[in-house]
Amino acid sequence: MPGENLSRDEARERAALLSVDGYDVSLDVRSAVEEGQGEPRTFRSVTTIRFRCNEPGASTFADLIAPSVTAVTLNGKDLDPGEVFDGARIALEDLAAENELVVDARCAYSRTGEGLHRFVDPEDGEVYLYTQYEPADSRRVFANFEQPDLKAPFRFEVRAPEEWTVWSNGVGELTDGVWRFAETKPISTYITCVVAGPYHYVTDSYSRALPDGSTLQIPLGAMCRKGLAPYFDADDVFLITKQGLDFFHDHFDYPYPFGKYDQAFVPEYNLGAMENPGLVTFREEYIFRGKVTQASYEARANVILHEMAHMWFGDLVTMVWWDDLWLKESFADFMGTFANVGATRFENAWTTFANRRKAWAYRADQLPSTHPITADIRDLQDAKLNFDGITYAKGASVLKQLVAYVGQDAFLEGARRYFKRNAYGNTRLGDLLSVLEETSGRDMAAWAGKWLQTAGVNSLTPQVLLDADGRIGELAVVQEAAESHPELRPHRVAIGLYRLQDGELVRYARAEADVDGPRTVITELAGAEAPELVLVNDDDLTYCKIRFDETSLATLRGHLGSLTDPLARALCWSALWNLTRDALLPARDFVDLVLRFASGESDIGVLQMLQAWAESALVHYVAPAAREAAGRLLAEGALRELRQAAPGSEHQLAWARFFASTAESDADLGLLRELLDGTTTIDGLDVDQELRWAFLEPLAAHGAADESVLAAELARDDTASGKRHQVRCLAARPSAAVKAQAWAQVVQSQALSNALVEATIAGFAQSSQRELLAPYAEKYFEVIAGIWEDRSIQIGMDVVRGLYPSLQDRPETLEATDAWLAAHADAPPALRRLVLEARDDLARTLRGQECDARAAAAATH
DSSP states (O other), X not given: OGGGOOBHHHHHHHHHHEEEEEEEEEEEOGGGSOXXXXXXOEEEEEEEEEEEESSTTOOEEEEOOOSEXXXXXXXXXXXXXXXXXXXXXXXXXXXXXXXXXXXXXXXXXXXXXXXXXXXXXXXXXXXEEEEEOTTTOGGGTSOBOOSXXXXXXXXXXXXXXXXXXXXXSSOEEEETTEEEEOOOOSBOGGGOOEEEESOEEEEEEEEEXXXXXXXXXXXXXXXXXXXXXXXXXXXXXXXXXXXXXHHHHHHHOSOOOSSOEEEEEESSOSSSEEOOTTEEEEEGGGXXXXXXOHHHHXXXXXXXXXXXXXXXXXXXXXXXXXXXXXXXXXXXXXXXHHHHHHHSSOTTHHHHIIIIIHHHHHHHHTSTTOOOSSOOOOBHHHHHHTSSTIIIIIHHHHHHHHHHHHOHHHHHHHHHHHHHHHTTSEEOHHHHHHHHHHHHXXXXXXXXXXXXXXOOOOEXXXXXXXXXXXXXEEEEEEEEOOTTSOOOOOEEEEEEEEEEXXXXXXXXXXXXXXXXXXXXXXXXXXXXXXXXXXXXXXXXXXXXXXXXXXXXXXXXXXXXXGBOOHHHHHHHHHHHHHHHHTTSSOHHHHHHHHHHHGGGOOOXXXXXXXXXXXXXXXXXXXXXGGHHHHHHHHHHHHHHHHXXXXXXXXXXXXXXXXXXXXXXSHHHXXXXXXXXXXXXXXXXXXXXXXHHHHHHHHHHHTTSSOHHHHHHHHHHTOSHXXXXXXXXXXXXXXXXXXXXXXXXXXXXXXXXXXXXXXXXXXXXXXXXXXXXXXXHHHHHHHHHHHHHHHSOHHHHHXXXXXXXXXXXXXXXXXXXXXXXXXXXXXXXHHHHHHHXXXXXXXXXXXXXXXXXXXXXXXXXX
């Protein structure tokens, strides 16, 4: 891995030296299905790059990661591959003013989801290919200059098995056995794409009249594996796509520039999706094989719209280097929800954003690795790790705050000018700030300094002083910051006052104000009747941790379910979860709130988030001595809600899945078995194949479903999805031999694909098996440096994160982590970051457990 890194300084030097005029890339992937291929299985890649050099006679390098290079020609001169190629770079010396480089290589098919991934469908033996590059894996498929600011047009041609179809960024045509694709607009290497195989493909079209009187026609396509075709609801994918295209054309005033719009749902995908222009790729789990809640459809719509926003933010206009990754990801994350609310049936998507997306940001922003939204990205390993909750969710939250600060019209007009001025180019922070300053009249440099160039999250707490008449004499908002990141920021917030009326907790007063500095008095609310709840970030305008005064917290303990506004309710739940994670609210109190009030939650996405938080509270933050009793209460509550939920409702499905995740007693496990074999039914609950696997995992983890049971289930569901589920369940079994085998498969072998590595790790780490997993804590620290050295960065990240002994929640594990960090001060910064993050989560776990234990002890005295 280290030899494959690229530093920002190297990229900057190369960008100052070169301009790229175009690529011709020829791939021959017929070897994907040929018998007798050795390992690694390879394909032929021939690349021609035409580029200029500002300093004739200078030297540089091209990027290529390949098992072997057959030939290298520079300006008609043959170079010796053995001399110029080191496995990751091709040395180029004595450049001319105008140059042509031709590289003929054998590149390797990927099994890690990086580069050209090859997947064999166990259901029918069919082979499927797709590419995934971000941030820098196109060099695994063709020779190039792998950095975002060396844009160029690309022409691809692909030789593939006769029965296959091939797609790329441009429109393709099959002639004389070769797929040839239209030249792209100037784009970055990491968003080029090839998809090939016997995919099931559905078409549609979109048209729109443009202001100049012409009509924009966009051919639409959507594809998946043949085995998923019966479940593929392409009509809904196309519906969201068309609604998004309408929305972004209405707001961006820049016609979609990349011709067609294909969307490929592909197997064993590491990400949610990737914004390749004209050929967006998604993880195939967005095709639902069983019944799911509306939250899943909303999430898919959000991802479709997020990727579509990238066609403008990221593809048309691209950051110079990964420091400004937020220029595309923060905007796409914001625009995904903005468009979901404004264009689709998911009108409450901001509630999901407040509850789910911002939770990701709050966690990331309190880790020791937190960073400003505009980050310091020294190299590609840094870049890979910065696809995180700061760059996405905090950035989107801050943009929501920016819209409140400058106004929506000024914000969108700034975006329109940004596209027109920088089309097909590369930008930095200042390019965006300058247009927003023009359109808003605000000092954007000062705003950016506070919000984009500093790290950390502020807490906002209300202080209410009542006058002699029992009305508000003064209401102030106190702003605090962590000692490690003491920056206080300007917040445009809404403060809502709530009280009980006829059994409902309703808002009776609201004021918008600019909160700045350590204490801000909200003069508009003086004289108002005394509130029972003060919500300091009502309507979720800013990015902050909401805190409560004592009266408000007491009101929520008694009446949280009485809050009628779904967004306000979601904000209160989020604030209570932050209090739990910060060891300010005992974990059992949070679990109790979920047991008492989650049943009345109308928003299914919020309900599912609460269930996940309650399970996390049980596993990580409840005092160990109380864990068994708290788990029993949670399982009893889940079963009660499952039986009481409306038959066939999505709430019933959510409670069924949650009950399975909490089931531990013989009776609960017995019920799951009976639901599986049909001897017991719950009215309206369809135990489809996906739900069967959800029931089987806890049975396997508690020794109630052995290998033969899981083999029989795989025979029933002999598909790629079924195989992933079976692998996870096999690794979940409570046996020392099973754990040793799972560990060896992930740590000591590279035979498993990325998806099966992920499934094995998920099964391995069961919260009910702490003692069984204890021996692997020491082993973890012995192997991670070697894993990072030997594996691809994606697999390295999966293993280092997934196998950290977080379930060994004792001070000794913290000490072992600190010892590793002290002994590996020179380890790659990206690896140290992952270990530091895991350590911080564990330290937070121990603080939460102490808080819970103290509260219980105090209650007994």
